[in-house]
Amino acid sequence: MLTAYPVHDIRRLEEAAIAADPRRDLMQYAAGALASVIADELVEGRGRVYGAQLLILVGPGNNGGDALFAGARLARRGASVTAVPLVGAPHRAGMDALVHAGGRVVGGAADVEADLGRYDLAVDGIFGIGGRPGLPDRVAGLVSLLDHHAVPVIAVDLPSGVDADTGAVPGAAVRATTTVSFGASKPSEFIQPARDHAGRVVRVDLGFEADQAVTELQQLDVDDLAAWWPYPGAKNDKYSRGVVGIDAGSTQYPGAGILATHGAVYAGAGMVRFHGSDEARRVLTADLPNVVYADGRVQARLYGSGWGEREDGAEVIAKGLADGLPAVVDADGLRHLPDGGLEPSWLLTPHAGELARLLDCERSEVEADPVGAAHRGADRTGATVLLKGATQIVAQPGRRSVLIAVPGPAWTAQAGSGDVLAGICTTLLAAGLPAPRAAVLAASLQAVTAAALPGPVPPHELAREAARTLGRLQQSAAPR
Numbered sequence: 001m002l003t004a005y006p007v008h009d010i011r012r013l014e015e016a017a018i019a020a021d022p023r024r025d026l027m028q029y030a031a032g033a034l035a036s037v038i039a040d041e042l043v044e045g046r047g048r049v050y051g052a053q054l055l056i057l058v059g060p061g062n063n064g065g066d067a068l069f070a071g072a073r074l075a076r077r078g079a080s081v082t083a084v085p086l087v088g089a090p091h092r093a094g095m096d097a098l099v100h101a102g103g104r105v106v107g108g109a110a111d112v113e114a115d116l117g118r119y120d121l122a123v124d125g126i127f128g129i130g131g132r133p134g135l136p137d138r139v140a141g142l143v144s145l146l147d148h149h150a151v152p153v154i155a156v157d158l159p160s161g162v163d164a165d166t167g168a169v170p171g172a173a174v175r176a177t178t179t180v181s182f183g184a185s186k187p188s189e190f191i192q193p194a195r196d197h198a199g200r201v202v203r204v205d206l207g208f209e210a211d212q213a214v215t216e217l218q219q220l221d222v223d224d225l226a227a228w229w230p231y232p233g234a235k236n237d238k239y240s241r242g243v244v245g246i247d248a249g250s251t252q253y254p255g256a257g258i259l260a261t262h263g264a265v266y267a268g269a270g271m272v273r274f275h276g277s278d279e280a281r282r283v284l285t286a287d288l289p290n291v292v293y294a295d296g297r298v299q300a301r302l303y304g305s306g307w308g309e310r311e312d313g314a315e316v317i318a319k320g321l322a323d324g325l326p327a328v329v330d331a332d333g334l335r336h337l338p339d340g341g342l343e344p345s346w347l348l349t350p351h352a353g354e355l356a357r358l359l360d361c362e363r364s365e366v367e368a369d370p371v372g373a374a375h376r377g378a379d380r381t382g383a384t385v386l387l388k389g390a391t392q393i394v395a396q397p398g399r400r401s402v403l404i405a406v407p408g409p410a411w412t413a414q415a416g417s418g419d420v421l422a423g424i425c426t427t428l429l430a431a432g433l434p435a436p437r438a439a440v441l442a443a444s445l446q447a448v449t450a451a452a453l454p455g456p457v458p459p460h461e462l463a464r465e466a467a468r469t470l471g472r473l474q475q476s477a478a479p480r
């Protein structure tokens with residue numbers, strides 16, 4: 001599991017580390033680590049550091065300082081280093097160190113634009129955690145020219161231009177080959193679209209001690225998925241593994257009921273009772289003869305996938321709430337929620353548009369701050385929220401920290417993926433998992449399954465493949 005902290009918390013962690021050891025020079029340590037990553041990439045790209053052409057893009061803050069001190073170290077190793085101050089006054093001591101080590105400082109972007117192609121590598125020291133999203137126009141121009149010349153870019157701490165806290169990229173931003181991240185991961189390392197701007201992330205430990213009070217974003221990895229999945233054991237029977245009740249699909253959208261049922265079955269439900277449309281039932285009888293249609297005991301329910309315009313939606317959900325069982329509410333079911341008063345054991349699975357509707361805001365507002373929007377959704381409804389999309393975020397009412405699923409390939413974005421996912425979530429709720437864990441494991445399973453495939457497959461095949469993923473994960477799972 002990787003943990004990221006918002007910028008104001010990283011600043012606090014930094015202050016605490018300095019207070020604990022005032023003589024330690026964090027910038028020199030950071031610059032040393034940065035220089036060694038740059039050196040490794042130069043050696044990999046061209047065989048040696050000596051003689052390499054290195055361009056340092058320098059902003060007005062400490063991020064530029066890190067880059068300049070790293071540049072000085074590489075100049076001492078024989079690299080030809082050019083620094084270009086781009087915004088405001090550059091870090092004084094860093095500039096002195098670079099010049100002292102034999103580096104060259106030019107006046108501005110115009111002095112390097114003509115022959116950018118000659119650089120082996122550029123270092124983005126424009127903005128770090130003090131950066132506001134976006135880049136000034138002339139800086140954006142230079143950055144896009146570097147892209148045009150395919151000059152690899154190593155970003156210092158984070159790619160300049162992205163929003164470190166939200167992962168949004170509202171304007172121009174650096175696209176890095178590698179990001180050297182200091183002290184603590186930033187949310188932008190986990191959240192799309194900023195995540196894609198970071199490239200490979202190398203984390204440099206600065207000895208920060210996270211205390212309990214900070215807001216955390218915890219991103220699962222495949223090992224967490226393997227270790228946390230509730231594999232059935234010798235003592236399980238079909239009831240203790242969990243009976244799922246599915247009320248999904250409609251005459252208009254029978255596929256949603258079929259797909260959700262595939263998700264539930266292949267994720268390992270002990271039994272699935274299907275209470276959806278007759279059209280879906282006819283297909284399921286042939287495809288999945290294990291599915292049951294009789295009423296009876298269930299441990300968790302799914303409402304909403306493919307309901308379309310369902311007149312009794314609010315009634316069905318109110319009855320489910322009165323039953324007191326955990327439930328997943330997906331897609332069209334989200335239109336029929338009561339105004340607040342849900343339980344954290346209820347899991348809502350909106351995509352950005354559906355969450356925007358729940359919050360009475362624009363979809364763009366959800367996309368500008370998906371973690372914040374997921375929090376607001378959980379707080380407003382009282383339920384756990386899994387915000388789906390390129391980054392899948394799980395928020396709980398009254399808690400500032402969030403879980404983030406293992407990321408998956410973009411082709412998973414296809415009609416029907418959400419239905420399968422809702423089915424997997426319901427299986428995990430029925431197995432007795434708390435809603436946040438059920439949500440993050442289900443989304444991670446789907447992503448890991450998709451990532452192992454060579455390319456797109458339709459959602460029902462992805463569901464079947466998920467069962468094979470579980471087999472592999474169980475074999476690899478280290479007990480925790």
Ligand SMILES: NC(=O)C1=CN([C@@H]2O[C@H](COP(=O)(O)OP(=O)(O)OC[C@H]3O[C@@H](n4cnc5c(N)ncnc54)[C@H](OP(=O)(O)O)[C@@H]3O)[C@@H](O)[C@H]2O)[C@@H](O)CC1
Nearest residue numbers: 014026027030060061062063127128129130131132157183
């Ligand atoms: N945390 C740690 O432990 C360690 C941190 N270290 C390093 O320090 C970095 C943080 O440094 P930092 O605080 O000096 O901020 P940084 O981002 O360099 O610059 C802020 C300046 O940019 C300006 N500005 C911002 N956006 C702008 C825009 N869009 N367009 C134009 N201007 C803009 C902004 O202006 P203002 O907001 O004042 O208007 C301000 O002047 C951190 O990322 C890491 O690299 C390491 O050395 C060691 C350990």
Ligand SMILES: Nc1ncnc2c1ncn2[C@@H]1O[C@H](COP(=O)(O)OP(=O)(O)O)[C@@H](O)[C@H]1O
Nearest residue numbers: 388389390408409410412413415416417418419
């Ligand atoms: N850019 C993306 N990268 C990876 N996965 C994505 C991306 N966008 C969406 N997804 C996945 O696709 C699913 C889409 O769900 P949803 O929009 O509800 O589909 P539907 O309701 O049509 O079944 C999400 O759960 C997520 O897993």
Ligand SMILES: [K+]
Nearest residue numbers: 124127156158
């Ligand atoms: K940077």
